[in-house]
Amino acid sequence: MRKRDSQKQRFDDLMANLASDNEVSDVRVPIHLSEYEPIVRETWKNCDDFKVAMMEIGSTKLMITWLRGLVDRQAMQIGIFEPLTGLDGSDLHDLGQSVESRMAAAPIKHCATMAAVSKSMASGCVVIYQDGLDSVIGVDMNNMPGKAIEASQSEPVIEGPQEAFTESLDINVAMLRKRFRNPKFKVEATELGELTRTTVSILYVEGLAPADLVAEVRQRLSRINIDAILDINLIREMTKDAPWSPFPTTESTERPDKVIAGLVQGRIAIAANGATHMLLAPTLFVQSLMASEDMYSNFWIVTPIRLLRHIMFWSSILLPSLYVSLLSYQQDLIPTPLLISLIGQHEGIPFPTVFEAFLMQFFFEALREAGQRLPRAVGQSVSIVGGLVIGDAAVNAGIVSPGMVIVVAATGISSFTIASYTLVNTSRVLQFCFLLSSGLLGLYGVVILGIMLTTHMVSIRSYGIPYMAPYAPMVIPDMKDSILRAPWWLMRTRPQIYSVTNEVRNRTPQPRPQTDQ
Amino acid sequence: MRRWRRVQIITLTLAMTLGLPGCTRDLAEVDSINLVLAFGVDEVANMVRVSAEIVLAQGAQGGAQQATGPQYMVADATGPTIEQAMNKLNTQVPRQLFLPHNTLVIFGKQYAEHGIERSFDYLDRDRNFRRNELILVTSGEARDLLKAPTTPEGINAMGLRQLVEQYSENSPVAMSQQLRVIREYMQASNAPIMTQLDLDSKNSPVVSGVGIFQGPQLVGSLNTEQSQGLFWMIGPTRDIVLNVPCQGKSGVDIGSTFRVLATKVKVSPIITGGKANIHVRLRGKAELERACPDLQLNVEAMNKMEQALNQEVELRMRETMKTLQDKGTDTAQFGTAMFQQHPRLWRRYSGEWDNLFQHATVTYDVKIHLLRTGLSATGPTVDYTRAQLPPKSGREAKVK
Known part of the structure; x- marks a missing residue:
């Protein structure tokens, strides 16, 4: 009776500990099954996927627990149940009373505390408790559900690697390791998210990434204290240098080749389990307007294309506001024939230009959002309806002027050319700010906001690196891969702005035909 | 706490920018302005009449509706000054006048004869006007010129400007x-040049030469032929086509035609013994557009033609x-040349320059080089028998 009371007491303490979220790490695995079983059952109560098998080998009782769906059933059959059923009590005695050596499955880990037991079960282990031992073995039978490796959706290339990351960190790291066969490629793991316990890894190349940068990343990650990490964007927002800035000061990518390219530049990648994207840091503004294809295609075309993207980025921010300020305030800046045709277009339009612009931009954004939220098959009909309604009917009905439709369409197209989706969203936000200020103050407002924006852009940093480098500050050697893209045989050094330990990356001489001796 | 303060300061600063004398007051939608492309100034019964040409922009909506009817209107108002007349226009025509274009x-004519300098201050001072607007003069009333159609150009002002631009291809001077x-008005010669537009017998505007001014007052005009003589004396010219009659032959559409491709001029005025001597040195290049019928082109004939051309150019300048x-x-800006080359001499004689100029001896040295004969060396019909x-050229020795 007293014994049962004390047991009850211990159990209650344990549950209290669990409830108070103070972790069960200090609770060691009990020696007797009679104590162990209720704890486990209570911990995993109301969990339908929690499965238990009780076995008896000779006089030894075994309790085997796992989570259905996370483990490979066939492997469990071959690796655990078959060897165990072949044993009898005397065998077990000979084996030093442990079933461990008879397991045909590979990675086995020992869990000494109840917290470790829960954790290993949640990560796809089959946990075997043997009565009389104070540690539990977890056999890794992990068969986590997940989707297969697919081609990159958000950063497609025509020529170049197609693979994209999956939601599984292990597979993602493997995809990187496949491309980077060198022990200098380091993967430091830590766990974030008090409830989800998501594995978050810091990836870097030893000897390239500056040690203080690695330390800085570690330190920033260690400050994260949140219940759940669902996507890499949480980490991005919680480790940002300028938390209020609309600009992405870290680059997110779903392409393994892009991560490798970043790592060999001396940058650092941050990956989280469950996220299809990895973060690259530090990141410069120019990098948001680069596509991975830039490095896989002819350098002659890349520089003009990058220039185009920069122009398009600024047009996507400024076009509507410039149009509004020219039409509502500074009509004297428009060439006369154009002004005459604009006046003609605007004849009979009931709204002021700025309202018209807001209306059109609003509907355009609504259409874009609708297309994004709907299933792909329906998305097409949205664009047809939207195109007809906004493009044609609104003009015919005399609600908006054709010029405004052109400007909004041009703005939309400009924003589609931006390689980084995060930066697209930045431009979508800024565009409305500019529109508002141009509606209030005309070109003067655009200039004022432009000055503020430029000031902001040159003052923010990404992990200590100035965001607008290599232009502000000017780092001439780094210009080789900014708006300009030099041919590969000229890119001899790594970007200086990251202050990498080892600068030279390429010793290939300029290619030339071999001369006959 | 400090951060909150910062946010407050930033918000306050942003809010204050709204109060700055920005453009908010200037907010004007394009469909609430009257785009003025040209205005005429006439003097009528001791009052100034301003006729503003306002564009009637045709709606482009609906697609199918094509532009019909006039694309502009001319509204006029009379007042004691140009500005007052302008302001009066605002009370007569709905929508605000918009002048920057x-x-x-x-x-x-009448206003110009009484002096155009009265309007200079307004044109120069008002922020709405651009200094590249053309200042033209007409021998009739400006309003009539603005009302005349300039087919195929739908908007009269655009058509008039186009006419002047085409005319100014001969000489930049025509682009007044x-x-x-205003600069010419203030120079030593004090004789601005303005292109003159008039209505022809079919009531459509044509360039009729340049108006000549004595100070601010219009005193007469040069027709297009006389204007060519003026252009050669003032500065570089381009592409002036010149017809010289053939010796011994006359008739309709006969003569040799030259295209004077480019000329340069140097004017050297000097005052000696209380008399002005002005030497005009003209150098240029020309090509043959048409030769006299049956003319065999050889060195001698070319030299003769060159001579004839030079004489013709000199004659035009003399006239x-x-x-x-x-x-x-x-108007030939000799006084300005005098001031530029001999400023001291100019200051001494500037008071009596009008008299000196009227009795000045002008000598000419014209050398225009005939570069080529166009695409054919002889005429296409010369060898016909x-x-x-x-x-x-091929039969001289063999066939008689």
Whole structure:
């Protein structure tokens, strides 16, 4: 009776500990099954996927627990149940009373505390408790559900690697390791998210990434204290240098080749389990307007294309506001024939230009959002309806002027050319700010906001690196891969702005035909 | 706490920018302005009449609706000053007058004869006007010129400007922009040049030469031929086509035609013994557009033609100069040349320059080089014989 009371007491303490979220790490695995079983059952109560098998080998009782769906059933059959059923009590005695050596499955880990037991079960282990031992073995039978490796959706290339990351960190790291066969490629793991316990890894190349940068990343990650990490964007927002800035000061990518390219530049990648994207840091503004294809295609075309993207980025921010300020305030800046045709277009339009612009931009954004939220098959009909309604009917009905439709369409197209989706969203936000200020103050407002924006852009940093480098500050050697893209045989050094330990990356001489001796 | 303060300061600063004397007051939608492309200034019964040409922009919506009817209207108002007349226009025509796109200011004869300098201050001072607007003069009323159609150009002001631009291809002087005219007015010669537009017998506007001014007052005009003589004396010219009659042959559409490709001029005025001597040195290049019928082109013939061309150019300049000296207006800008080359001499004689100019001896040195004969060396019909003989150049020794 007293014994049962004390047991009850211990159990209650344990549950209290669990409830108070103070972790069960200090609770060691009990020696007797009679104590162990209720704890486990209570911990995993109301969990339908929690499965238990009780076995008896000779006089030894075994309790085997796992989570259905996370483990490979066939492997469990071959690796655990078959060897165990072949044993009898005397065998077990000979084996030093442990079933461990008879397991045909590979990675086995020992869990000494109840917290470790829960954790290993949640990560796809089959946990075997043997009565009389104070540690539990977890056999890794992990068969986590997940989707297969697919081609990159958000950063497609025509020529170049197609693979994209999956939601599984292990597979993602493997995809990187496949491309980077060198022990200098380091993967430091830590766990974030008090409830989800998501594995978050810091990836870097030893000897390239500056040690203080690695330390800085570690330190920033260690400050994260949140219940759940669902996507890499949480980490991005919680480790940002300028938390209020609309600009992405870290680059997110779903392409393994892009991560490798970043790592060999001396940058650092941050990956989280469950996220299809990895973060690259530090990141410069120019990098948001680069596509991975830039490095896989002819350098002659890349520089003009990058220039185009920069122009398009600024047009996507400024076009509507410039149009509004020219039409509502500074009509004297428009060439006369154009002004005459604009006046003609605007004849009979009931709204002021700025309202018209807001209306059109609003509907355009609504259409874009609708297309994004709907299933792909329906998305097409949205664009047809939207195109007809906004493009044609609104003009015919005399609600908006054709010029405004052109400007909004041009703005939309400009924003589609931006390689980084995060930066697209930045431009979508800024565009409305500019529109508002141009509606209030005309070109003067655009200039004022432009000055503020430029000031902001040159003052923010990404992990200590100035965001607008290599232009502000000017780092001439780094210009080789900014708006300009030099041919590969000229890119001899790594970007200086990251202050990498080892600068030279390429010793290939300029290619030339071999001369006959 | 400090951060909150910062946010407050930033918000306050942003809010204060709204109060700055920005453009908010200037907010005007494009469909609430009257785009003025040209205005005419006439003097009528001791009052100034301003006729503004306002564009009637045709709606482009609906697609199918094509532009019909006039694309502009001319509204006029009379007042004691240009500005007052302008302001009066605002009370007569709905929508605000919008002047920054104004490209033409046309002065009617009467206003110009009484002095255009009265309007200079307004044109130069008002922030709405651009200094590249053309200042033109007409021998009739500016309003009539603005009302005349300039087919195929739908908007009269655009058509007029186009006419002047085409005319100014011969000489930049014809492009009488406000900045240039006011500058010319203030130069030593004190004789601005303005292109003159008039209505022809079919009531459509044509360039009729240049108006010549004695100071601010219009005193007469040079027709297009006389204007060519003036252009050669003032500065570089381009592409002036010149017809010289053939010796011994006359008739309709006969003569040799030259295209004077480019000329440069150097004017050297000097005052000796109380008399002005002005030497005009003209150098240029020309090509043959048409030769006299049956002319065999050889070195001698080319030299003769060159001579004839030079004489013709000199004659034109002499005629123009005679007109100018008769009127006593130094439109050829000799006074300015005098001031630029001999400023001290100019200061001494500037008071009596009008008199000196009227009796000045002008000498000419014209050398225009005939560069080429166009695409054919001889005329296409020179070698024709009824007997169908081969060309002369090939048969001289063999066939008679």
